[in-house]
Amino acid sequence: MTDRSNDADRSDDGEASIAPAELADRLRAGDELTVLDVRDRDEFERWHLEGEGVEAVQIPHVKFIQAQATGGAADLVADLEEPIVAVCGHGEASAHAVSLLREAGIEARNLAGGMDAWADLYLVRELAVGAPATVLQYDRPSSGCLAYLLVSGDEAAVIDPLRAFADRYATAAADRGADLTYAIDTHVHADHVSGVRDLAARTDAEAVVPERARDRGLAFDARTLTDGAELPLGEATLAAVATPGHTTESLSFSLADVLFTGDTLFLEGVGRPDLEGSAAQRAADSRAVEPRDGSDEAPAAARRLYESLRHRILERPDETMIAPGHYSDAADPRDDGTYGARLGDLRDRLAAPSLSEAEFVERATNDLPPRPANDERIVAVNLGLEDVDEETAFELELGPNNCAVAD
Structure with missing residues (x-):
């Protein structure tokens, strides 16, 4: 569809x-x-x-x-x-x-x-996952950003919504006889303006973000989750899985045999570990309740990412469906046009699972692509430290996301 x-x-x-x-x-x-x-x-x-x-x-x-x-x-x-x-x-x-x-x-x-x-093109297809919910995958071809609408019974949740298309999710839920219950971010995005706050303001959806976003200076009201927390959704349950590395607060979310990995694991690589070290993040840290001690440099973040991959994702069953937060030109869509893959296939396809920690850190921190356009300001907006109008938000995120380390 x-x-x-x-x-x-x-x-x-x-x-x-x-x-x-x-x-x-x-x-x-x-x-x-x-x-x-x-x-x-x-x-x-x-x-x-x-x-x-x-x-x-x-x-x-x-x-x-x-x-x-x-x-x-x-x-x-x-x-x-x-x-x-x-x-x-x-x-x-x-x-x-x-x-x-x-x-x-x-x-x-x-x-x-x-x-x-x-940039305004936004496609939606049903992700055939066999989960206890209908899963729609939203695809922005201009940037490779992916978002997901999950519908179970009369409740719905959206994962990693984009502000530019916030009206689409609630409408799609209503078309399926459901109300939007949760608007969820897997982490503080640096490549696009989040739709979580906008959806919470215009619908009855509850804004949900990782607990450690508070350490980064979160400045708006939201429900925060830690590892293992569960969100009931109709006849299904979403479970938070701590997968730090791309950012300190990154969460993945499991729904039966599906794992929504945000920017932790992609079909063609892993999340880059260096996007928290920006001037905007340092400014955010100065406002945080517990300012960080500077330990979030790329090598340390890459080691955390390695641990997340090895012990929080790769130990899952081969049949686990990985539903990533982005894709690049190197990713091959499935026959139905969606982006997703069996974890067992990714183990065979990607180099990261077979690397030692030292090899992984070197690969994840060398030859990184340019940072996403306007990443510092986008982070500030997504933390609630800055407000921008819709036109400005749209302009800020134009361009490639550049959030991945190619395998």
């Missing part, structure tokens, strides 16, 4: 454009595409479309304006493979470029709505 209610199923202006949902399908299938980005270089470098079969090329729109006068639009893309998908911020400049290219006989389509529409 796939819901694309916030986006047209397909573009309505013919072959000259491609809707975000259709582009997501093609990227997921690994289709080879040339993505022509006509934004300025700094915008392109900050964030651009990527994928297994994608070659991303930046040619500023001004060059197409010049080419319109000279008739040389085809020359600008002479070295590019077709088909071409052109993108810009809102879909207007790229539409102009596409019109020139198509007039020159080049197979090109415009991403309808541009990168804004791409």
